[in-house]
């Protein structure tokens with residue numbers, strides 16, 4: 146992560162909105178209104194749907210781990226299912242970031258060099274997300290049938306931290322990437 150990212154207004158753990166300073170570097174078309182753009186259905190909705198499933202999966206895991214902490218057993222998913230679910234979130238998120246970092250973002254940058262700083266922001270986010278996903282994975286691996294309350298608390302806390310940063314990341318990534326996709330870039 147470069148010095149660029151070492152700023153509370155950019156770091157995904159601390160920023161509260163899309164960095165205003167980067168808006169001018171992004172493609173102006175459809176910025177902020179890409180869902181109603183005619184190109185969204187054809188070019189952006191697949192990625193948007195994937196992001197929504199990832200958001201929902203992290204929310205659900207955080208909720209379910211919270212139920213375990215509060216011992217709402219009758220409403221909770223079976224433990225084995227919850228553990229598989231947590232590992233699946235980790236695996237799917239890592240492979241998505243890998244494809245973005247090594248395949249898609251370099252293509253977007255080659256086509257639109259003005260995206261250098263916005264794409265660096267997303268690259269910095271992915272490094273923070275990797276740490277958060279590692280923490281979730283370690284907590285899930287430590288959970289065995291009959292796990293202690295402390296084990297579930299660790300998992301819930303890791304999921305809540307991931308929840309906070311992944312929502313910020315996905316929202317901001319869409320503001321940067323959707324106009325690229327809508328502009329019918331097909332690299």
Ligand SMILES: [Fe+2]
Pocket residue numbers: 242245267271314318
């Ligand atoms: Fe991403």
Ligand SMILES: [Fe+2]
Pocket residue numbers: 196241245318
């Ligand atoms: Fe993404």
